[in-house]
Amino acid sequence: xxxxxxxxxxxxxxxxxxxxxxxxxxxxxxxxxxxxxxxxxxxxxxxxxxxxxxxxxxxxxxxxxxxxxxxxxxxxxxxxxxxxxxxxxxxxxxxxxxxxxxxxxxxxxxxxxxxxxxxxxxxxxxxxxxxxxxxxxxxxxxxxxxxxxxxxxxxxxxxxxxxxxxxxxxxxxxxxxxxxxxxxxxxxxxxxxxxxxxxxxxxxxxx
Amino acid sequence: xxxxxxxxxxxxxxxxxxxxxxxxxxxxxxxxxxxxxxxxxxxxxxxxxxxxxxxxxxxxxxxxxxxxxxxxxxxxxxxxxxxxxxxxxxxxxxxxxxxxxxxxxxxxxxxxxxxxxxxxxxxxxxxxxxxxxxxxxxxxxxxxxxxxxxxxxxxxxxxxxxxxxxxxxxxxxxxxxxxxxxxxxxxxxxxxxxxxxxxxxxxxxxx
Amino acid sequence: xxxxxxxxxxxxxxxxxxxxxxxxxxxxxxxxxxxxxxxxxxxxxxxxxxxxxxxxxxxxxxxxxxxxxxxxxxxxxxxxxxxxxxxxxxxxxxxxxxxxxxxxxxxxxxxxxxxxxxxxxxxxxxxxxxxxxxxxxxxxxxxxxxxxxxxxxxxxxxxxxxxxxxxxxxxxxxxxxxxxxxxxxxxxxxxxxxxxxxxxxxxxxxx
Amino acid sequence: xxxxxxxxxxxxxxxxxxxxxxxxxxxxxxxxxxxxxxxxxxxxxxxxxxxxxxxxxxxxxxxxxxxxxxxxxxxxxxxxxxxxxxxxxxxxxxxxxxxxxxxxxxxxxxxxxxxxxxxxxxxxxxxxxxxxxxxxxxxxxxxxxxxxxxxxxxxxxxxxxxxxxxxxxxxxxxxxxxxxxxxxxxxxxxxxxxxxxxxxxxxxxxx
DNA sequence: TATGAATGAGTCTTCATTCAT
DNA sequence: CATGAATGAAGACTCATTCAT
Numbered sequence: 001x002x003x004x005x006x007x008x009x010x011x012x013x014x015x016x017x018x019x020x021x022x023x024x025x026x027x028x029x030x031x032x033x034x035x036x037x038x039x040x041x042x043x044x045x046x047x048x049x050x051x052x053x054x055x056x057x058x059x060x061x062x063x064x065x066x067x068x069x070x071x072x073x074x075x076x077x078x079x080x081x082x083x084x085x086x087x088x089x090x091x092x093x094x095x096x097x098x099x100x101x102x103x104x105x106x107x108x109x110x111x112x113x114x115x116x117x118x119x120x121x122x123x124x125x126x127x128x129x130x131x132x133x134x135x136x137x138x139x140x141x142x143x144x145x146x147x148x149x150x151x152x153x154x155x156x157x158x159x160x161x162x163x164x165x166x167x168x169x170x171x172x173x174x175x176x177x178x179x180x181x182x183x184x185x186x187x188x189x190x191x192x193x194x195x196x197x198x199x200x201x202x203x204x205x206x207x
Numbered sequence: 208x209x210x211x212x213x214x215x216x217x218x219x220x221x222x223x224x225x226x227x228x229x230x231x232x233x234x235x236x237x238x239x240x241x242x243x244x245x246x247x248x249x250x251x252x253x254x255x256x257x258x259x260x261x262x263x264x265x266x267x268x269x270x271x272x273x274x275x276x277x278x279x280x281x282x283x284x285x286x287x288x289x290x291x292x293x294x295x296x297x298x299x300x301x302x303x304x305x306x307x308x309x310x311x312x313x314x315x316x317x318x319x320x321x322x323x324x325x326x327x328x329x330x331x332x333x334x335x336x337x338x339x340x341x342x343x344x345x346x347x348x349x350x351x352x353x354x355x356x357x358x359x360x361x362x363x364x365x366x367x368x369x370x371x372x373x374x375x376x377x378x379x380x381x382x383x384x385x386x387x388x389x390x391x392x393x394x395x396x397x398x399x400x401x402x403x404x405x406x407x408x409x410x411x412x413x414x
Numbered sequence: 415x416x417x418x419x420x421x422x423x424x425x426x427x428x429x430x431x432x433x434x435x436x437x438x439x440x441x442x443x444x445x446x447x448x449x450x451x452x453x454x455x456x457x458x459x460x461x462x463x464x465x466x467x468x469x470x471x472x473x474x475x476x477x478x479x480x481x482x483x484x485x486x487x488x489x490x491x492x493x494x495x496x497x498x499x500x501x502x503x504x505x506x507x508x509x510x511x512x513x514x515x516x517x518x519x520x521x522x523x524x525x526x527x528x529x530x531x532x533x534x535x536x537x538x539x540x541x542x543x544x545x546x547x548x549x550x551x552x553x554x555x556x557x558x559x560x561x562x563x564x565x566x567x568x569x570x571x572x573x574x575x576x577x578x579x580x581x582x583x584x585x586x587x588x589x590x591x592x593x594x595x596x597x598x599x600x601x602x603x604x605x606x607x608x609x610x611x612x613x614x615x616x617x618x619x620x621x
Numbered sequence: 622x623x624x625x626x627x628x629x630x631x632x633x634x635x636x637x638x639x640x641x642x643x644x645x646x647x648x649x650x651x652x653x654x655x656x657x658x659x660x661x662x663x664x665x666x667x668x669x670x671x672x673x674x675x676x677x678x679x680x681x682x683x684x685x686x687x688x689x690x691x692x693x694x695x696x697x698x699x700x701x702x703x704x705x706x707x708x709x710x711x712x713x714x715x716x717x718x719x720x721x722x723x724x725x726x727x728x729x730x731x732x733x734x735x736x737x738x739x740x741x742x743x744x745x746x747x748x749x750x751x752x753x754x755x756x757x758x759x760x761x762x763x764x765x766x767x768x769x770x771x772x773x774x775x776x777x778x779x780x781x782x783x784x785x786x787x788x789x790x791x792x793x794x795x796x797x798x799x800x801x802x803x804x805x806x807x808x809x810x811x812x813x814x815x816x817x818x819x820x821x822x823x824x825x826x827x828x
Numbered sequence: 829t830a831t832g833a834a835t836g837a838g839t840c841t842t843c844a845t846t847c848a849t
Numbered sequence: 850c851a852t853g854a855a856t857g858a859a860g861a862c863t864c865a866t867t868c869a870t
Contacts, residue, residue, distance in 0.1 A: 001854080016314060020226060023840065033856055038841065040854095101312045104369055106304055107223065115376065123376055142393035144386055146377040150369060151394055154361035162311055162357060169322065169330055170353040179351055186349035187358055191398025208829095230865060240831055245866065415833080430728060434640060437861065447835055452862060454833095515726045518783055520718055521637065529790065537790055556807035558800055560791040564783060565808055568775035576725055576771060583736065583744055584767040593765055600763035601772055605812025622850090644844060654852055659845065 002040055005030050009037075009051050014094040017101050018048055018109040052113050059092045064119055067126070074133035077126050078152065078188050085156040086181050096161035123149050139192050148192070155184050209247055210261075212237050216244075216254060217262050221301040224308050225255055225316045259320045266299045271326055274333070281340035284333050285359065285395050292363040293388050303368035330356050346399050355399070362391050416454055419444050423451075423465050428508040431515050432462055432523040466527050473506040478533055481540070488547035491540050492566065492602050499570040500595050510575035537563050553606050562606070569598050624675075626651050626661055630668060631676045635715040638722050639669060639730040673734045680713045685740055688747070695754035698747050699773065699809050706777040707802050717782035744770050760813050769813070776805050 008030035012021035023044060027034040041047035063084035070080030089096060102110040130145035139145075159166070159180065167173060215237035219228035230251060234241040248254035270291035277287030296303055309317040337352035346352075366373070366387065374380060422444035426435035437458060441448040455461035477498035484494030503510060516524040544559035553559075573580070573594065581587060629651035633642035644665060648655040662668035684705035691701030710717060723731040751766035760766075780787070780801065788794060 014313075017226075017312070020314075022838080024838080034840085035842085035856055036854080039856090044840065097313055100307065104372070105224070105308045105312070106371070107227075111372070115372075123373075127377060140393050140397060142389050144382060144390045146373065146379050147366070147382065147387060147390045148394075149377075150366045150373050151362055151390070153369075154365040155358055158361040158365045159354070159357045162360075164313070165311070165318070165322075166330075166353065166357050170334060170356075172353050175351060175354065180354060182349050183351045183354045183358070186347050187394075187398040189398075190347060191394040191396075229863080231863085241865080242831055242833095242867085243829095246830065251865070428727075431640075431726070434728075436859075438859080448861085449835055449863085450833080453835090456862095458861065511727055514721065518786070519638070519722045519726070520785070521641075525786070529786075537787075541791060554807050554811060556803050558796060558804045560787065560793050561780070561796065561801060561804045563791075564780045564787050565776055565804070567783075568779040569772055572775040572779045573768070573771045576774075578727070579725070579732070579736075580744075580767065580771050584748060584770075586767050589765060589768065594768060596763050597765045597768045597772070600761050601808075601812040603812075604761060605808040605810075643842080645842085655844080656846085656852055656854095657850095660851065665844070 003054075005032070005037060005040055005047075006051055006054055009047055010055050010094065010098075013051065013102075014098055023047075048109060049113075052110060056095075056098070056110065059088060059095055060119070063088050064122060067122060072125070072129050072132075074130050074139055074192065075189075077129045078192070079185070081126070081152055082156055082181060082184050082188070085160070086177060089157075089160045090177055096157055096163075099157060100161040126152065133192075143192065152188070155187065159184075212239070212244060212247055212254075213258055213261050216258050217301075220258065220309075221305055255316050256320065259317055263302075263305075263317065263321075266295065266302055267326065270295050271329055274329060279332075279336050279339075281337055281346055281399065282396075284336045285399070286392070288333070288359050289363055289388060289391055289395070292367070293384060296364075296367045297384060303364055303370075306364060307368040333359065340399075350399065359395070362394065366391075419446070419451060419454055419461075420465055420468055423461055424469050424508065424512075427465065427516075428512050437461075462523060463527075466524060470509075470512070470524070473502060473509055474533070477502050478536060481536060486539070486543050486546075488544050488553055488606065489603075491543045492606070493599070495540070495566055496570055496595060496598050496602070499574065500591060503574045504591060510571055510577075513571060514575040540566065547606075557606065566602070569601060573598075623661055626653070626658060626668075627672055627675050630658075630672050631715070634672065634723075635719055644668075669730055670734065673731055677716075677719075677731065677735075680709065680716055681740065684709050685743055688743060693746075693750050693753075695751050695760055695813065696810075698750045699813070700806070702747070702773055703777055703802060703805055703809070706781070707798060710778075710781045711798060717778055717784075720778060721782040747773065754813075764813065773809070776808065780805075 005026070008026050009021070011029055012026045015021075016025075023034045023037050026047075027037055030036075037044075037047060041050055063081075066080045066084040066087075067077065070076040098110075102108040103114055126149045127146045130139060130143075130148045133139040134141065134143065134145055139148075167175070212233070216228070216233050218236055219233045222228075223232075230241045230244050234244055237243075244251075244254060248257055270288075273287045273291040273294075274284065277283040306317075309315040310321055333356045334353045337346060337350075337355045340346040341348065341350065341352055346355075374382070419440070423435070423440050425443055426440045429435075430439075437448045437451050440461075441451055444450075451458075451461060455464055477495075480494045480498040480501075481491065484490040512524075516522040517528050540563045541560045544553060544557075544562045547553040548555065548557065548559055553562075581589070626647070630642070630647050632650055633647045636642075637646075644655045644658050648658055651657075658665075658668060662671055684702075687701045687705040687708075688698065691697040719731075723729040724735055747770045748767045751760060751764075751769045754760040755762065755764065755766055760769075788796070
């Protein structure tokens with residue numbers, strides 16, 4: 001039952017956001033009364049926490065693990081991130097929109113939960129990797145290692161979240177996960193390269 | 208008076224989102240009664256439309272104009288877009304967060320207003336420009352012209368909206384508009400290049 | 415309208431206590447919707463405050479004034495108190511039960527309001543008067559000046575509040591305000607007297 | 622187990638009143654589920670009855686017995702009552718506040734339970750004793766025998782219930798049970814006396 | 829033009845109660 | 850014996866909306 005409630009909750013969260021999801025709607029979706037939600041979770045805040053810990057974190061975990069396990073050089077980090085996000089999105093298509101609304105938006109309910117409790121060191125690790133690459137001449141000097149992390153997100157999570165929009169806008173149902181991944185890696189690999197002559201050949205930022 | 212109401216409305220929209228902005232709060236901010244808002248706009252939806260047309264569109268207009276005026280080649284479009292967004296953000300810092308919340312998020316109140324009424328042809332123009340560049344061998348074949356538009360947004364509007372987050376996360380108060388612009392252009396210029404040996408020299412996608 | 419709402423509120427307060435009075439019941443009594451109460455008072459706490467300040471305090475005021483105006487000797491204070499309470503009860507029969515429930519009972523909503531804001535100096539004034547009388551030999555040495563204040567209340571406000579009980583218990587509908595007053599004064603006058611031989615003659619604690 | 626539940630119930634009753642005590646809180650205090658309470662008592666009303674019969678009545682019983690055993694003259698009754706209440710309060714300090722809230726207050730849950738089931742004859746016995754004393758000239762003619770019972774309660778139970786208030790109000794922590802008892806007896810003994818010259822000598826209403 | 833008054837529907841939450849196990 | 854699960858009714862409070870003036 002508990003799992004059913006959490007499912008219903010996250011379904012609503014995705015559709016109308018955490019703030020917009022009324023207990024009544026969640027309860028109706030689960031086929032129970034609103035009082036049941038209080039019975040299981042106490043109040044809305046705790047229910048949200050349950051959703052985070054039982055659905056959101058497990059969904060993100062492989063991405064985190066993938067990055068931590070990756071080679072600490074720029075190429076390795078980029079590839080781990082892009083593929084980690086790709087897998088995550090494929091498995092949990094609801095995640096990017098939720099992430100946009102509840103992490104990126106001001107006042108988002110998950111922002112703190114995510115950055116304080118969970119992946120606080122991940123961005124730093126990435127930034128450090130990029131800084132090293134740049135120091136060693138393997139990343140274009142005009143780039144900023146920290147902004148590189150932002151760009152990485154803007155080229156993966158953001159397109160995933162906006163997919164419904166651009167799919168409709170461009171009638172782009174032909175663009176699958178593979179095309180998207182190739183596009184993203186191409187842009188990053190070349191974009192980050194130090195501009196050496198073979199930058200485009202193997203498609204690899206050498207790290 | 209009307210202008211005062213619209214001002215108050217957008218001020219609230221920025222702070223707590225459109226859904227989160229109660230008519231009472233808006234009225235209080237404007238120093239009038241909630242009934243006034245109904246008197247002027249009819250209902251909340253129409254008031255939102257008014258805000259869009261009288262504040263949002265004028266703010267976006269220069270960007271649109273800049274892109275339409277730009278050379279229709281890839282480099283020109285990219286540059287026009289990046290600088291257009293840069294100027295827009297500088298002038299209207301409230302725009303990116305609002306855009307994220309109300310356009311990117313599902314159920315966003317401005318999504319339709321923006322794409323149906325206003326800039327429906329802009330993305331197409333960009334995509335067409337990129338497709339041409341690619342066909343002429345001036346854009347990497349692994350890239351997708353339509354996705355390129357998405358990437359463009361993910362590298363400009365998205366970082367602007369997420370600035371509060373990454374600024375705090377990286378204690379990156381030293382990163383100003385110029386650094387950001389250079390970073391973005393560097394990534395795009397090199398990333399889009401066809402991989403020719405001089406891709407990195409002048410930093411220019413030749414378009 | 416406001417006055418009507420306050421009337422309805424105090425009517426409910428008397429019947430079921432402040433905590434027990436639901437906004438719905440008050441609204442129904444006033445013939446309006448619960449939302450009206452919020453419209454006028456904001457929330458329940460503020461409505462309670464309004465009731466206190468617009469009904470309770472004015473009802474108590476004459477008692478306070480009477481005691482302050484009385485001769486500061488024991489007899490004068492006693493008489494002013496007994497008659498002040500008598501008048502007050504006659505005019506506002508709802509007051510004693512409310513006082514019991516909301517001032518005497520632990521957690522009563524008016525306790526602070528009454529003692530902090532209103533009549534904080536009244537009990538002290540009484541106690542001081544009694545202490546002086548005792549020091550001058552005009553009050554029995556076994557009595558305690560401060561407890562005398564408590565006894566005063568226990569012989570006036572308390573019987574008034576318990577009237578419904580003892581009226582029914584003793585089928586004592588024949589006992590009117592005058593009998594009650596004579597009884598109370600007799601008990602106090604003699605009880606407080608220093609035991610002098612003429613204590614009962616004029617019925618007066620000489621103060 | 623049953624006893625444990627009753628204990629928990631009365632503990633809550635004292636703290637927040639009968640109306641304010643939720644079954645959940647009582648159950649939690651007893652370390653069981655709310656359903657247990659229904660299992661044992663059926664519903665809240667019956668549980669209240671159980672508390673009355675198994676805790677309240679036994680606590681009051683000695684007072685009742687003391688009065689019934691006392692000499693039926695005024696002095697004896699007064700003394701038995703004052704000391705009975707004194708002992709009771711000392712042994713069960715929770716009783717006066719509960720009594721105020723649940724007996725004296727309108728709608729009190731124990732009023733009927735107390736007067737219908739338990740001590741209905743006690744007040745009558747006291748009143749009869751006082752009437753006799755008055756008829757024989759041993760009680761002041763201005764007093765009313767029935768009101769005398771009320772006064773008795775107002776000078777014993779009421780001060781006990783209000784102790785927290787007047788203790789704080791007068792910073793009267795120095796007033797102990799003995800002082801209180803002496804005060805009360807002095808007031809009653811002299812107050813009731815017929816005004817004869819030795820009224821104050823032995824401190825006794827001769828009955 | 830402007831608003832004070834009023835409300836129905838909806839928000840989260842608490843409660844006493846029931847029932848199958 | 851005992852309880853976990855479940856609920857309907859009610860709690861205070863907020864909201865967008867209407868309407869007479």
